[in-house]
Amino acid sequence: MGSSERKEREKAELKEQILHTAKKILLKSGKNGLSIRKIANEIEYSPATIYLYFKDKDEILHELMEMGFMLKNKYMAHAYAEKDPAQRLYEIGKAYVSFGIQNKDWYDIMFNSDEPMQHMAKCREDWDQGMAMFNFLTMTCKEAIQKYDLTTIDENVMALQLWSSVHGLVNLALTNRLDIVEHADKHEIIEKVLSSMLHCIFKK
Amino acid sequence: MGSSERKEREKAELKEQILHTAKKILLKSGKNGLSIRKIANEIEYSPATIYLYFKDKDEILHELMEMGFMLKNKYMAHAYAEKDPAQRLYEIGKAYVSFGIQNKDWYDIMFNSDEPMQHMAKCREDWDQGMAMFNFLTMTCKEAIQKYDLTTIDENVMALQLWSSVHGLVNLALTNRLDIVEHADKHEIIEKVLSSMLHCIFKK
DNA sequence: TCCTTTTACTGAACACTGTTCATTATATTT
DNA sequence: AAATATAATGAACAGTGTTCAGTAAAAGGA
Incomplete structure (x- = not known):
């Protein structure tokens, strides 16, 4: 079935969204203002979720x-x-x-x-x-x-x-x-x- | 009385001690490892005390x-x-x-x-x-x-x-x-x- | 449809950070 | 001894990165 492909695509999409949000915060608040918690908040996921998509x-x-x-x-x-x-x-x-x-x-x-x-x-x-x-x-x-x-x-x-x-x-x-x-x-x-x-x- | 002079000297001494400890921690743990709390801990004072001797x-x-x-x-x-x-x-x-x-x-x-x-x-x-x-x-x-x-x-x-x-x-x-x-x-x-x-x- | 298995997600905690402020303890002066 | 002035702090606020047991949701099989 193609469901596994769809899931992989969704996983990649969330990864992209995290990075896109990280970039947004970087531009708005600078490197010091960029935090995992702010990214999580912005994409409406828990901070722990970020760690399912990035090591650290x-x-x-x-x-x-x-x-x-x-x-x-x-x-x-x-x-x-x-x-x-x-x-x-x-x-x-x-x-x-x-x-x-x-x-x-x-x-x-x-x-x-x-x-x-x-x-x-x-x-x-x-x-x-x-x-x-x-x-x-x-x-x-x-x-x-x-x-x-x-x-x-x-x-x-x-x-x-x-x-x-x-x-x-x-x-x-x-x-x-x-x-x-x-x-x-x-x-x-x-x-x-x-x-x-x-x-x-x-x-x- | 000379007590006020002594107090000023003591105040300056603690200020020196804070800086000396800050230097010690900087050399041991680097700039990222230097924190107000570590200084306070080392000199056996509360973190709040540091702020009586330095603005920030x-x-x-x-x-x-x-x-x-x-x-x-x-x-x-x-x-x-x-x-x-x-x-x-x-x-x-x-x-x-x-x-x-x-x-x-x-x-x-x-x-x-x-x-x-x-x-x-x-x-x-x-x-x-x-x-x-x-x-x-x-x-x-x-x-x-x-x-x-x-x-x-x-x-x-x-x-x-x-x-x-x-x-x-x-x-x-x-x-x-x-x-x-x-x-x-x-x-x-x-x-x-x-x-x-x-x-x-x-x-x- | 029900049930099991897999995947996705999160709440809460840990160990930290700088900083503030009301309260307490100490020391000095009257 | 009491009143005053100084010094020190506990506790809180608002953050930080990271981990992990536990839960919710989706997928697969009967």
Whole structure:
């Protein structure tokens, strides 16, 4: 009979509903405001029911992390399509920072939080999205090195140098530490640092 | 009578004891393991008593932040004493990263946590330690720019570029995201990025 | 249709968290 | 010794993640 298939579909539907609600609460109340009990309340099930669909809160945050990467990819799409690797690096940096600044809670879950990493460790899973992102950055660096004949820098070092810079900038901005040391406009100063960074790398 | 003086001294002593215990728990159980109730339990007072000496947990974390900066200064002392500004920047970077990697909980409270910033906002206080740190970095950049005739870079931009890089590196390392994208030795790769960063800036 | 088995769900509890406040205990002063 | 001022707390409020015995509902078989 097809009833077992229907049941599986219903089970998947409730799982989706839980995640959809989790996302809703995340957007409304932030990561700190997201709790199992609030999700349960919203979908009108008991908190215990959540644990029939997810092992623990870490797993839910891991799923939210994956959703975050999908959102981030929308921000990156235009930059990724740029032909010139040097210009592409600049566009990637700008898009990355825009995503981070405009989506604090998503960014925290993806790049700062312990819970999704904890879940991956428990499941012996890889950080596929993070690795894919970094690999693409590294490939663009490689292209740029070849095209602009940058003999003194390694592509892996260059990629990490760029990533850590924008990661640091976003975190300083999101924790309100950037405005304290630099009163000027946040976007302007970040733009300047990113430009300076790339200018440093590409000048010979 | 001097009894009021003695009472004030006793009050200050208990305040010190609370902070000392908070530090002890932070070192043993991390920031997440630090709770008002654990402090109260350790010093054998009721949790409510803590609130006679501190407005809230934010204030305690703010005090811990200040303690963290004192510890950091010990890490930085040698670097700060370096004569040559370019070499000093390198030593500062290395010392900063060492401090961060070796003191996750202190680093989080100082450079990532919201609570100490929240406390400062409530008290309309400045982030003195952070500003002092950044000002010193900026001055060193200014010196380096003058000595090595770097005409294309602004000292403020350069300082922020360096800070965000090491901040990003430390955070990626502390959240176990660095080892995932780069399997090589953590310290080695960080050293390489820092060197590359400074090499980029100082080459003409 | 009735009965058994399987699946789905939940109430209540456990062990925590920060914070407040009326009440009690202690110490000081009159 | 009594009155006052200070210090400390018990208990409660409103939360948190998580577990598990027990119940309700649906599915399968006779």
